[in-house]
Amino acid sequence: MENTINHSDVYALAHHHRFQWEEAQNSYVILFPEGMVKLHGGAGEVL
Numbered sequence: 001m002e003n004t005i006n007h008s009d010v011y012a013l014a015h016h017h018r019f020q021w022e023e024a025q026n027s028y029v030i031l032f033p034e035g036m037v038k039l040h041g042g043a044g045e046v047l
Contacts, residue, residue, distance in 0.1 A: 013030065014032075016032060016033055017030055017031065017032045018030070018031045018032075019031075019044075019047060021044075022036075022038075025038050027039055027040065027044060028043070028044025028045075028047070029044075
């Protein structure tokens with residue numbers, strides 16, 4: 001099994017998830033009904 005990402009691959013968040021910049025956290029976050037995931041470093045920039 002090969003673990004490569006192709007430029008033609010398309011990724012999407014679930015409809016009930018939201019990706020946004022959170023000023024209070026000073027980082028990008030993914031919001032969802034059960035909570036929030038704070039993306040550290042360049043993770044938000046990659047998305």
